[in-house]
Amino acid sequence: MKLEQIHIPVLLKEVLIYLNLKPGSVVFDGTLGGAGHTAEIFKAIAPTGKLIAVDHDSQAISTAARLFKDCQNIYFAKGNFADVKKIIKSFGIKNLDGFFLDIGLSSIQIDKSGRGFSYIRNEKLDMRMDEDNPLSAFIVVNEYDEEKLKEIFFKYGEEKYSSRIARNIVLFRKNKPVKTTGDLNEIIEKSIPLKEKFSKRGHPSKRIFQAIRIEVNKELENLEKAIDEGFEVLNKEGRMVIISYHSLEDRIVKNRFIQFTGKCTCPPGLPVCICGTKKLAEIITKKVVTPNKDELLNNRRAASAKLRAIEKL
Numbered sequence: 001m002k003l004e005q006i007h008i009p010v011l012l013k014e015v016l017i018y019l020n021l022k023p024g025s026v027v028f029d030g031t032l033g034g035a036g037h038t039a040e041i042f043k044a045i046a047p048t049g050k051l052i053a054v055d056h057d058s059q060a061i062s063t064a065a066r067l068f069k070d071c072q073n074i075y076f077a078k079g080n081f082a083d084v085k086k087i088i089k090s091f092g093i094k095n096l097d098g099f100f101l102d103i104g105l106s107s108i109q110i111d112k113s114g115r116g117f118s119y120i121r122n123e124k125l126d127m128r129m130d131e132d133n134p135l136s137a138f139i140v141v142n143e144y145d146e147e148k149l150k151e152i153f154f155k156y157g158e159e160k161y162s163s164r165i166a167r168n169i170v171l172f173r174k175n176k177p178v179k180t181t182g183d184l185n186e187i188i189e190k191s192i193p194l195k196e197k198f199s200k201r202g203h204p205s206k207r208i209f210q211a212i213r214i215e216v217n218k219e220l221e222n223l224e225k226a227i228d229e230g231f232e233v234l235n236k237e238g239r240m241v242i243i244s245y246h247s248l249e250d251r252i253v254k255n256r257f258i259q260f261t262g263k264c265t266c267p268p269g270l271p272v273c274i275c276g277t278k279k280l281a282e283i284i285t286k287k288v289v290t291p292n293k294d295e296l297l298n299n300r301r302a303a304s305a306k307l308r309a310i311e312k313l
């Protein structure tokens, strides 16, 4: 099996350490992408381990299925990692020793999919990671009302010019639909003071594109469901390792992991605990793990990566 290194796997060494894999482990990799992590996880659990590799992008599945065609004990599924319980059941698997997510987009999707994930390229407004998703960026941008657009730009993009951008999208739509990423980028640039394009926070299109992508792919809801379902099917001493790329996702991972450790949620000042929260897991990354300088030199897309891991008790 030879892998084309179009997508460089992020924090690979750390992922393998924190997953604590052994030959025979059963692992769920919910974000196959270019199969960089998948290939190394597969080696670490061979020859008796089982690996379920999932992506909702059928291109990722078909490429990897070709690469691994001679390998046994690796099961591919086109699906949503949020449906982990249903997916593993379909392969006759009930429990996992490892659950791994490297969320977001692969470099292949950003650079080559033609689905309009980057504001730098002029492509059709699509942004669906799963081509069977009925909701696309075109629908969001052309059919959501001004209030709803403003809300998702604020909530998922944390963009201070959300109101102006939403208003200008609606004005543009009165004459013709917003068809391309180029159209959208132009509207955004016209809605902001020039200096914002060069501000430390980066180009506002980056945040607006992120917001639309999160909405189209229901990224935060899927992450929450995946963590809960994945944790439910983890074996005792099973590990959950998640890499995220922006603060909204990292916050979800961090808070959910803290809840699993049974942190008391009683109001302060009560003489005894009444919330009954149980300790179900141990956080094994006391501090969030980020790429070192060497990794960043080789892969600038790793810059925002944050890894967290827990072990089920």
Ligand SMILES: C[S@@+](CC[C@H](N)C(=O)[O-])C[C@H]1O[C@@H](n2cnc3c(N)ncnc32)[C@H](O)[C@@H]1O
Binding pocket: 007, 008, 009, 010, 030, 031, 032, 033, 034, 035, 036, 037, 038, 054, 055, 056, 057, 060, 079, 080, 081, 082, 102, 103, 104, 105, 106, 107, 109, 129, 222
């Ligand atoms: C950052 S890439 C993974 C790269 C991979 N770890 C590697 O080393 O090549 C993220 C992948 O997760 C997929 N993905 C994102 N959200 C998903 C979801 N809810 N269900 C299934 N796959 C998802 C994307 O389609 C993309 O291929």
